[in-house]
Amino acid sequence: MAFRSNLNRIATRLYSSKAADEFRLIEFSEKYLGYRKARFTEKLEIVDSNKFEAFPIYRATTTDGEFVDPSQDPNFSKDIALKMYHDMTTLNTMDKILYDSQRQGRISFYMTNFGEEANHIGSAAALEPEDLIYGQYREAGVLMWRGFPLEQFMNQCYGNSKDWGKGKQMPVHYGSEKHNFVTISSPLTTQMPQAVGSAYAFKRDGSGRIVCVYFGDGAASEGDAHAAFNFAATLKCPVIFFCRNNGYAISTPTTEQYAGDGIAGKGPGYGLHTIRCDGNDLFAVYNATKEARKLASQNIPVLIEAMTYRGGHHSTSDDATAYRSKEEVEKWQANDSPIYRFRRYLEKKGWWNDEEEKAWNSEIRKKILKAFNDAEKVKFAPIDELFTDVYAEVPPHLKRQNEELTAHLKKYGKEYPLDRFE
Ligand SMILES: Cc1ncc(C[n+]2csc(CCOP(=O)(O)OP(=O)(O)O)c2C)c(N)n1
Incomplete structure (x- = not known):
């Protein structure tokens, strides 16, 4: 039979070059290109990547917290919306206190999350509590949403004996088995292939859990990111790649980080479902992550690129004024604060006002300072x-x-x- 069909094939090829062309087209398309269908062309053209249209930035609200298209409103309950606001502002206040305390020499190191609060809370709220998180280091809000206690943030930053890691990690390298949050690794991008490995394990054990892995625009340039994208796509893993594109990798601006269409532009090349969203719009981040979670739970990996701005220095070891102007930072603060944007939404709903803001600010500041002072008094582990x-x-x-x-x-x-x- 095989001999005969080979003869037939040869005969067909000799008989018709058109059939041979078709055969090659099918081979190239179905075998080499997997899921894509390509065609032959007689037009000699080297494609200029700049001619591809850039991924649009999905948004739900304006900078004044107004829905552009009301159908995009996920209709949060008042309780959930207030928890979101409380968590974003708690994170912001905690950052200010811990940043200053490092400057006073009371803790050794710190990294703020200024300007990225909506990324954290919007994405965390769209996931299920049992979903496994791999963070980079600038995702404290994700842990906060999951209920990691203020005292633990403080104990970890002091590295005292009450820290669940008993001081074995640098400040902000949090981890919590209870909150399904894998301990942070300092070397960039180690978390990405690990996350895909975990997702593959979830797929094999049929638990229905998914993995969400956070990373920065800088981390996306590491070889490990490529390995992670490719493994996730080829093994069809239940994973969300959440890129926080905040414009900088320490002093390297994104204009020097990549020449293509950001991080989202890489997605289709790997066969990943992809969306770019406004990372300062909590609703856009929430909707994008919710949709991505649905796909991931069907073993369709998704890449999200959330566009935001790193409002603070890279870390307490950095002085951002050496490579970006004060005016640039101020422009962002004046034009697009994710917290203010969400607050405007709450105010329009009648769920928040100036008095509540004032009372809350003083209450949360007191709580954080108490946790901070308590942690300072605790000794280090034996x-x-x-x-x-x-x-x-x-x-x-x-x-x-x-x-x-x-x-x-x-x-x-x-x-x-x-x-x-x-
Ligand atoms: C393998 C490795 N290379 C370099 C560093 C030093 N480093 C720490 S953070 C960072 C920048 C990362 O930027 P990005 O991924 O954009 O995240 P962001 O800090 O902006 O949130 C660099 C280069 C490191 N930790 N690990």
Whole structure:
């Protein structure tokens, strides 16, 4: 049979070059291009990528919190809308306090989330609590939405004994098994292939959970991002890639980060469903993430690029005035604050007013300062706990290091502030 069909094929090819062309077209299209159908063309043209239309920016509201198309209103209940506002403003106030406290030398490091509050709260609210989150480091609001306590934020930033990580991580490298939030890794983009691996595991175990992985425009230039996109698309993983495009990777502006259509422009090339949205519009972020979650739960991976602006310095180790003007930052603050935008929406609904704003500001500031002061008083975990928790059983090389440290401290202990450890 096989011999005969081969003969037939050869005969067909000899008989008709048109059939041969068709055969090649089908092979190229169905086998090499997978899901795409290509055609032959006799027009010699090297495609100029700049001629592709850029992804539009999906928005729901204006900067004054007004719906452009009322059908895009997800109709939050008053309770949910107020929780959103409370979380965004709590995050903002916490950032101010912790940023200042680093400047006073009370904690070693901090990263603010200024200007990205709608990205965090809008996306987190659209996910299910059991969905697994992989963050980059500038997503504290996602954890806040999930109920990570203020005290834990403070304990983690102090690295004291009440910190669930017992001070083993740098400040803002949060993690919480209880909140399905994988501990942050400092090396950029490690979280992306890991997230796809978790998503693939969820697909195989049929749990219905999905993964949402956050990353910045800078992180998207790492090779690991490419690996993650490609694995997710080819293995059809239940994952949402949430890019916070905030214009900068430390001092590198996006104009130097990529030459194509941002991060969204990469999506179709990998076979990812893709949307670009206004990251300062909580409603747009929520709607986009909600839709993406639906697709992801059917094993269709989605890339979201949320356009925003990094309102603060990259971190407390950075001075952004060295590479961007004060006027640029002020322009963003004056024209597009995600918090103000959402507040305008609440006010128009009759759910918020100036007095409530004033009372809330003072209440939340007091709460945060109390948690902060309490955390400052807590001692660090006992020194030998430095060697525990990472491995189920302490391996021999760590045991040896522990012995060396104990001997060293016996001899030179008075040179160290040992009274600050439990
Ligand atoms: C592999 C690696 N390279 C470099 C760094 C140093 N680094 C830390 S954050 C950062 C910029 C990341 O920018 P982006 O992904 O856009 O996120 P953003 O800080 O703007 O939120 C860089 C280069 C790092 N942590 N890891």
